[in-house]
Amino acid sequence: MFRTSVWMLRASVVSAYLILASLPFIYALRRLAYVTGHSPFEALMRFDEVYGGAEALTYTLLEASVSALLTVLIGLPIAWCLGRYEWKNARILRALFSVPFVMPAIVAAMGFLLLTNSESGLFQIGIDLRTETGVIGDLARLTGWDHPGHFIALVFAHAWFNLSLMIRFVEPTLARLNPAWEEQLSLLGQGKNRFDRLRHLWWPVLGPAVLCAASLSFLFSFTSFALVKWLSPFNNTLESLMATYGGSAGIEDYRVDTSEIVMSASMVQFLILLFALYMTSTMQQRHSTRFSLVSEGNAKSQRGPPRMGAKIIVYAGVVFAMAPLFTALFASFKVRKGNFSSGFAYDWSLDGWRAAWSGDLATMGIGDALANSLLYALCTLCVALPTGWFLASTIHALEVEKRFKTAKALDVLTLLPLAVSAVMVGLGVLLGVLRLMPELFQWSYLPVVPHVILTTPFVVRVMLPAMRSVEPKWIEQAQVLNLNRYQTWYHGHFSFVRGPAVVASSLTLAFSLGEFGASWLLVRAGSWDTLSVVVDQLMSRPKFDPLVQPAAMAAATVLMAITFLLFFVAERFRHEGEGGGF
């Protein structure tokens, strides 16, 4: 009876989430099909006729592939060093490496623009990625490559953004790998030299985790919009193409060309990302079931404190992770001076912070915006965490019952919101709400809906490996102790997934704070504005007034500080050996 009720509850939660997650896309597709007169399949076939579509697809595939590769090249050594040795401040380091992933893209873009401007260290040593003079200009001339500097800045920004994926996937496996494996292999013929050990130990152990992180990096770089818009202004990705022309998509007898662009591009993007998500899911399953692991503290204590080389790699990684954020902090105090006829002139002052706090330059001050952000983040957490938990436990229960195909299908379906263009979801939410319940637009908590849709897949991604690693015998042992059903669940199951649940919670809060969805809402009332929306508002307005840019940076700094605090707290709650979070 209890078992049936649990399955019914699971089925209800799964159905509700899947309907909520897929309806916007279906509504948007229906409207675009009606406006253009083409079925989605026809739109797919007509992709090469869409203006700018082929160029955008080529550029998207190129930048996403290079970004994923660069993420591996930068992230893997850091994860290796972090996972192999006993670090005194491991929690702080992990929190620092996590911050970029949840930064609003607009903040990241500003940070990278500051790092590549004419006053930056890179510029001083002759690497001019922005105006492409010097070495970069020569590279462009010699190779005929248009705007190589912008491409390099973009892929590094993507690698920065996705750095924590590599660390979160690879570091826990390394940290908890039984050192006996390595010792045993080095005694065998198959592990005599580095190449052999790489082939017979490290690749089988780390390969799935690396590929999983790489495929997710590919996915996030593929759907990147703000970074592309700011760092690579001469090129479009599929997402930026849709965002540019998507505003008028779906309107009958008006700018039908934009509907065609959005429909074709979104179908191509959907299929490519569906494939990437399938790969991610497959890799993650291999990653989480392949090896038995030991406690993190035990493994690390056998390897000792970090060597100098490891310290250099990790601290250089910290500098890379923090540099764009610190430049944004400094920029919040830097106010353009009145008369600059004699060249650059700036004042260092708190005027930007005052302007940001007062809200004179945006729809609201940062205090009110932060209150809204926190409120929405908490509401999102209250819905996304149990929903994600239920979805993960349903997938795991299906796996336990050996219904692998259904489990896999559900696993991929939970990732679908990540494969759908924000433009499509925005249009779909608008059309869906208009048709089903227009009064929802006056409901203050509407922004929570897209936040839940997008954060739930991350909760699933964090909880599922944790649930897979819980041994059934732990529940049996708890049952032997004559505990009641809830106590058994708490001691035999929950206590083992509490750490990942804390990590999932902090990720959910951070994603919600960093927006991830509010901009989907095409009808967005000012009173709903969050901190990341205020940053975007400030960055988008004309900056004749010298206070606009420092005010935007001040708002971004508050957002960064809150995000760092969240991850730092989450790391304190996560016990050693409880996994990295994905």
Added chain:
Amino acid sequence: MKTAFWLVLIVLMGAPLAGCLEQTSASEECVVLPAGHADDGVLRILTYDITALSDALTDEFTNNTGIEVEMIKVDDAGGILDQMMLTKEAQQADLMIGLDNTYLPTAIANCLLQAHDASAENISDSALDFYDGPLALPFDQGDVCLNFDEDALSEANISAPTSLEQLTGEEWKGKVAFPSPVTSSPGRAFLVASVEYFDQQGDGDPMAWWEDMVDNEAIITTGWTEAYETHYTGGYGEYTEGYIGDAWMTVSYCHSPGVEAFYAENYTHSTSLVLDHASFHQIEYAGIINGAAQIDGANQFMEFLLSSEVNINMPENNLMYSVIEGADLPETNGYRYHADLPSAVTTMTYEEIEANMDIWLDAWKSATKQA
């Protein structure tokens, strides 16, 4: 997995067949629609990032009238039109503020506005020239024209052009940035100006000129911000992040150099290119949305926005000219001194723009091979 993959595809591919064709066509005649949302006493304003609509201004309105105000913000003027079109079945805002005279005819033709009661008594004739009907009132204005960097020209030993045709010359290769008329309202305004400019020449073909400009590596951006901040060398962009500075000329307002000077203690090296019929008198409007719930509040806000006390401050609060009769730019920091006045602006009428805008946009897209 195969099953799941095909299941997802079938559901999504088949979705459009599930009864989507019940949507109705736009009505030919305009009728006042019932409210698209419940009247909860809050006035909802659909607008873009208009700096004049600050918290202080809306608070003052609320204190005077007791009506609360909520802003629904979109990216730009085109976004206002898109939003009204998309939510036609159930409008979520009561008042729109920000459609300009290149978009207004389309909004009116699509029955997106309804008559207001606000008074146009103190509005100047120049602001009412384009549209003087019952569906919208102007609240600010300015002339869109080309701006250029005096220092860059002087350094390159080039004189200011005396015709648009000169911009197709070698010395201007890759040095002019245009916001796209498809995605930007100043871009759209300049497209209209270019059409009239070549029309005035008699045998000129504006689209051939645009084609030549693209061949001369003109930079086309999605919006004014990218053109002015990222590419233009003459403005404040060089002090902002992301600056590239590869264009000596761009589209902005004839009074933009005045705004530059206002914020930089009477200093600017930007000036406007005042060629006859190469500038467009842009007027921005406020109007009550067809399907509004707070009609009384919307009327009161229009009166408030057009009151002398509020509207006279448009140059400082919104960086545009006021529409109040006799109002001018302030002289502070050389605002008025550096703001140029075109001698002959476009004379395109409401009817011409309504009839031709889509044709011009299509022709522009073909000429420049832009989406």
